[in-house]
Amino acid sequence: MWSRVVFWLRFSAAVFAGLAAILAVYNYYAQDKLPDAFEPVTWGIALGIVMFDNVGTLISRKYHEVKGTRRKRIEKALMSMVINLSKTHGIPFDEIGASVYVPRKTWSWWVKKHKTQRLKRLVRFRPAGYPQQSGVNWGAGKGMVGDCWDTRTSRYLNSHKIAETYNGAPLSEAQFHKLAKATRRGFTVQEFNAIAGKYSEVRAEPLWHERKERELIGVLSIDRAFVAEDDRFSPRLDKKQTREVAAAAAYTVSDILKPATESA
Incomplete structure (x- = not known):
């Protein structure tokens, strides 16, 4: 701006x-x-x-300096979480990724009140750089990220079968609308084709403001890349230990984000 x-x-x-x-x-x-x-x-x-x-x-340079420092701290927290999950769950380090989403700034009272506010990805940590970003226009009720934002609760999806079925097989508009609503997950057909074959599991955790009760400031997502050759897939991201690690990471990220939300 x-x-x-x-x-x-x-x-x-x-x-x-x-x-x-x-x-x-x-x-x-x-x-x-x-x-x-x-x-x-x-x-x-x-x-x-x-x-x-x-x-x-001068003010802008200082702002970007603070923003860059905050981004690095969040990346460090995500990297620590991914390393922890990889070691304790036996998942290859390069299969796990994590992202932090925050609401796009808006002056519209209607947008904030009616949950139509869009989310933007603030930080992404993925050791292998794959899968690439999908270009999804994130919002309430779209995917696990949007579902977490909408319901204000932790969300988990074992999407291995979906990825296995639709990997490399884009659907037409008519085919897409024949899918169950739970499979479409709020995506458009273009977004579904871009993301369906990429992930075996996705977990999303709400990010809460530490001092302001029940104020949601973002979403932390953890995903596991789909590997087509993996015929011995076993879910890992919904285990109790995963939930504990994710909750701890969400608390850390929320604490880093807090100054930005207070000054917004």
């Missing part, structure tokens, strides 16, 4: 500086001269915009 503000500030400063130069040339050659105050006022506005731009740039 600030980058757009900076662009228009600099554009405005250039316009006023150019206008001041034009006025100076006009006054030099014209017989009907403009009032003496015109040129200094124009230069003053241009310089004022430049000063505002410089102050804003």
Whole structure:
């Protein structure tokens, strides 16, 4: 957002500086001269915009510095959780991934009240870099992430059979709408085709504000990549130990996110 503000500030400063130069040339050659105050006022506005731009740039740099530090702390927490799950559950390290989602900022009271608020992925940690991001427009009731946000509870899905069935076999619109609602999980056909064959398991944990009771500030998701050659698949992410590890990670991430939500 600030980058757009900076662009228009600099554009405005250039316009006023150019206008001041034009006025100076006009006054030099014209017989009907403009009032003496015109040129200094124009230069003053241009310089004022430049000063505002410089102050804003310093604030923006500090903001991005704090944001970058927060992101690194969250990545570290996710990495620690993934390592823990890999060691204790016997799952290959490169099969597990984790992400943190937060609500997109909006000024709309209607959006916040009626749960139509969209979520954005803030941080993603995946050792292997695969599967790639699916381009899903996350929101309440969509997938386990959206279901967690909507119900405000922990959610789990064993999606191995879904991935096995629809991996590499995109559905048409008509075929997609014949699927059970529980299988579609709120996705569009394009989103379903992009994500259905990627994951064997997904767990989502709500992120709560530590001080503000029952204030949901985000969602932590843990997923396990689908491996087509794995004919001995055994669910791991719904075990008691997994729930405990996920809850501890969610608490840590919530504590890191808290300053951002308080200043929002």
